[in-house]
Amino acid sequence: MLTSNGYVLDERRLGELTAVPDHERTDLPVLRERLQRDGYLLLRGLLDPQVVLEFRRYYFERTGAATDRASYRRVLFEQIVPGLEYATFCALLKGWFEWFLGGEPFLHRRKIIRQIAPGENGIGTATQAHYDLVYLRGGSDQVLSAWIPLGDCPVSRGGLTYLERSHHRVLADEETLKLPAASITADLPALAEQYDANWLVTDYAAGDVVIHTAHTIHAALDNVSDVMRLSTDIRYQRADDPIDARWQNHWHDQDWL
Template identity: 30%
Template sequence: MAVAVQQPSVPAHELVYERQQLPKLRSNHGPCVDASSVGWMQETSVDTPLEEMRRRFNTDGYVFIKHLIPRETVLDSREEYFAHLAPTHILKAGTSPRDGIFNDADDPETHNGVGATRLPDGVDRLDLLESAHVLPKYDELLKHDSLHSFVRRFMGWKNDVLLTRTLLRHNVPNGFSTGIHYDKLFLRKGESEFLTAWVPIGDCTAEGGGLMYLENSQDIGRNVEADFVKRAEHFTPEERINAFNANMARDGQLAHNVDDFRRDYLAGQFGRNGGKRRWLAGNFEAGDVVFHNEYLIHGAVKNQDPEGRIRLSTDLRFYEEGSSLDERWMKVWKRDDGL
């Protein structure tokens, strides 16, 4: 965004939740993240002046907006999704789809969602994951004016375009979810700037499988991408835009283990300061939205919700109308679309 930063930002982890104990967070693989390497995201109320929101976004790479979408709209979509998936036995017997409590008698891997390295077996399960993306209540959520009007005001756009390929993901307790990455990896064809909105569809505590962000890591994402572009000079145009090309991990992620990522990549490329950057987490409520920069490093926390709640969320990407967008993403998600 072309918005000048007028004054330095106070680190987000020093501003909120100062009296709360930091949670024990895990990535897909590896031990808990060291407590000294975890902080809290900064919350932003929806009535905060736009200038301040933009300053936080420019400085921190994200802005965490509280209560942007009506809570009941979000929970209606959650209920619809888990009622839709009920034939897979993902829900604990006797519980409500609106609550989304996991059936812990089953193996979590049999209930992997979109974004996991390995999707569950069975055509019926995969068909349900695909058709969930066109459910009526979900469509209502995607089209809600509170979301689109905010994006236009925040970005200073006359009109916005939401990419058709949204990523409706669930993450069951102790299951496998999204690894560490930045979003530009997967949308390399579009030349214009885009804005990601991560929308938790239901309440999700910090240890409940939501996203964690590597603080002030936009420079790291840009450096990774610049390095890729240099090493991909001999690639065909199709290979250059592919997040799963020869230079990337087989699932397009940078890593699935926070400690490995910090030790093997951050410290090696950026020295001790790079290796010591904090991972920022949050306590998310239905109606909250996190908007983040396309180069900000982030990944999912391993779901360790003590109540057995399944994390459900969606990833949305917005462009300004008329800009050069990634046309590959103008189709509804399919399991074999190669993206």
């Protein structure tokens, strides 16, 4: 049984998040067409798993010494988020984005790390259904997000789920209705019925990366495992496209974006 924010997902509205086949991964036109069609690219093993696991170890070594919430926040927002280790890790994708975008890539400074403990559920614990453009309207709508599980993330650990081909409807709606900077809903089952679409899920492994468009609706599942779920989401775009200035400061959970 899969849940998100406590809502039980309907098994009839579940599908499989499909990885890019090996023979397509170096075919740029095919890869771009796939992103336009599906709204996401699941790239297995794009990063070295050992590098990912090393960053996970670094994170928990730093935060493990925090004895309370205030100490944890100081370590996260004053050491890890602005630190060299995190910047170096996020820059690992620069070459891929330069190739895919066909120009100089730009990494938004606001990069987010999400830690979800086992058993956390109820409204507000898992990322609710949304698409990224509502938070990035000050720049290009061609910004691409990379969601990176920092360690193995089977479905039970609460990884990201995508609403199948939702970006097509969002793109059409955006022509007349521009939603405000807020989540759509925590009720994933109801949204699947509204869109007549499946929520796509998969087991992620360390090294996997999912690239998705700014119009693709996604959310997170609840962590029903016994292991901490850690992930990061970062955003790249072409440097010569309009850039949202609000995203050029380091992430803080009080930045109101």
